[in-house]
Amino acid sequence: MSDRLKQLGNAGQAVWLDFVSRDFLNRKELQELVTADGLTGVTSNPSIFEKAMGYGSDYDGSLRRLLAEGHTETVDLYEHLAVEDIRNACDVLRPVYDRLDARDGYVSLEVSPYLAFDTEGSLAEARRLWAMVDRPNLMIKIPGTDAGTPAIRQLIAEGINVNITLLFSRQAYLAVAEAYLAGLEQRVKAGQDVSRLASVASFFVSRIDSKIDAKIEARLKAGAGADEAALRGLLGKVAIANAKLAYQDYEQLIAGARWKALAAKGARVQRLLWASTGTKNPAYPDTLYVDTLIGRDTVNTMPPKTMDAARDHGTVKPDTIRDDVEGARTVLSEAQRLNLDLDGVTTELVTEGAKQFTDAADMLLSAVSKKRDAFLAG
Structure with a gap:
C-alpha cells in the first residue's frame, strides 16, 4: 500500500472510514487499515447498516442467539446487532485512542433517524446507546437540526462525545460550534473534566455540488445569455468554497478569548469533519473532495471506494483548505449574484438527508423483521 493516507495524517488531517459491517470486522480489514494506512476513526x-444487515448471513448467528435470549422486538434486535459491531470497532481502535490520549480513535453510532427533530427523544436515545456500547471512544451522532442543537449542548455537558451530522451551511455549523462551547462551559462550571471529551462537526460536501450543478445545467440548457460563462465557472466549485469558508469560521472561533479560556482548562477543539466526500459527478476527479480539503485539526471520512482512490492516486499537499480563500469568497458571491440560492439548497439537503436515513432505517428494520419472522417460524 502507498503511504498517501498516512501523509494526510502527517498534514494534520485524520483519515476515517465511512463504513462498518460484521464481515469487514471479522476479516480483520479494519485492523489492516489502522496498521497500513494510519486510519484513526470509523x-x-x-x-x-441497511446494506450490511439487510443482505447475506453474517448476522444470522447473533440474531438467533438474541431471539433465544428473548429479544423479539425489531428495533431491539437491530440495536443489539449494531452495538456488537460498534463495540468491536471501538476495541480495534482503542489502541489508537490510548496512544493519542483521546484525541482520536473514535467510532460513531447514530441515534435513530426518526428522532432528527425531537430534542428529548434524541437525548434519551443518546444516553441509552452510550451506556449500551460502554466504550470511551464512542461518538454519538446527532443531526445538527434546530432540535438537535440543544441536545448536543446537553450531551457535551454530560461528558458524552458527539459527532454532529447533516451540516451543510456555515450558519448551521456555527450554531453547533456554539452548542459545543456552551456544553464545555457548563461542564467547567460544574467542576468537571473536559480534557478527554471529543466532538466533530460533520460538514457535507459533494451533495451541495450535485444540487448546485443541476441548477446551473438547467439554466444553461434554458439559455443563460450573458451569464453563461459565469455559470459554467461555478460548476464543481461551490461545495469546496463553502467548506473552505467554514474552516475560516473555525479558525476565527479558536482565536477568540472564549475558546482560549476553555483550552486553558484542557478542552479539545471540535474538529470539522468533511462528509459526503465521494465524488458524485464522474466528470470530476474521484479524489476531488479529499485533495482540496486538507487542513490541520480536520477529519475526512471516506467511503471505501474514495479511500481506495485516495490511497492509489490522491495528491497530498498540506493546508489546501487555506488555498485561495479569497477565490472561495468570490465563488459564493457569484453564486449569490446568479441566484443559485445556496441557503435554500442547504436547507433542502437537511430535509432530504434526514429522509434518506429514515428510508434506509425503514428498509433495514423491514429486513431484520423478515429474518426474525423466518427464524421464529423455523
Missing part, C-alpha cells in the same frame, strides 16, 4: 449511519 463512521456509520442507517444506510451503511
Whole structure:
C-alpha cells in the first residue's frame, strides 16, 4: 500500500472510514487499515447498516442467539446487532485512542433517524446507546437540526462525545460550534473534566455540488445569455468554497478569548469533519473532495471506494483548505449574484438527508423483521 493516507495524517488531517459491517470486522480489514494506512476513526449511519444487515448471513448467528435470549422486538434486535459491531470497532481502535490520549480513535453510532427533530427523544436515545456500547471512544451522532442543537449542548455537558451530522451551511455549523462551547462551559462550571471529551462537526460536501450543478445545467440548457460563462465557472466549485469558508469560521472561533479560556482548562477543539466526500459527478476527479480539503485539526471520512482512490492516486499537499480563500469568497458571491440560492439548497439537503436515513432505517428494520419472522417460524 502507498503511504498517501498516512501523509494526510502527517498534514494534520485524520483519515476515517465511512463504513462498518460484521464481515469487514471479522476479516480483520479494519485492523489492516489502522496498521497500513494510519486510519484513526470509523463512521456509520442507517444506510451503511441497511446494506450490511439487510443482505447475506453474517448476522444470522447473533440474531438467533438474541431471539433465544428473548429479544423479539425489531428495533431491539437491530440495536443489539449494531452495538456488537460498534463495540468491536471501538476495541480495534482503542489502541489508537490510548496512544493519542483521546484525541482520536473514535467510532460513531447514530441515534435513530426518526428522532432528527425531537430534542428529548434524541437525548434519551443518546444516553441509552452510550451506556449500551460502554466504550470511551464512542461518538454519538446527532443531526445538527434546530432540535438537535440543544441536545448536543446537553450531551457535551454530560461528558458524552458527539459527532454532529447533516451540516451543510456555515450558519448551521456555527450554531453547533456554539452548542459545543456552551456544553464545555457548563461542564467547567460544574467542576468537571473536559480534557478527554471529543466532538466533530460533520460538514457535507459533494451533495451541495450535485444540487448546485443541476441548477446551473438547467439554466444553461434554458439559455443563460450573458451569464453563461459565469455559470459554467461555478460548476464543481461551490461545495469546496463553502467548506473552505467554514474552516475560516473555525479558525476565527479558536482565536477568540472564549475558546482560549476553555483550552486553558484542557478542552479539545471540535474538529470539522468533511462528509459526503465521494465524488458524485464522474466528470470530476474521484479524489476531488479529499485533495482540496486538507487542513490541520480536520477529519475526512471516506467511503471505501474514495479511500481506495485516495490511497492509489490522491495528491497530498498540506493546508489546501487555506488555498485561495479569497477565490472561495468570490465563488459564493457569484453564486449569490446568479441566484443559485445556496441557503435554500442547504436547507433542502437537511430535509432530504434526514429522509434518506429514515428510508434506509425503514428498509433495514423491514429486513431484520423478515429474518426474525423466518427464524421464529423455523
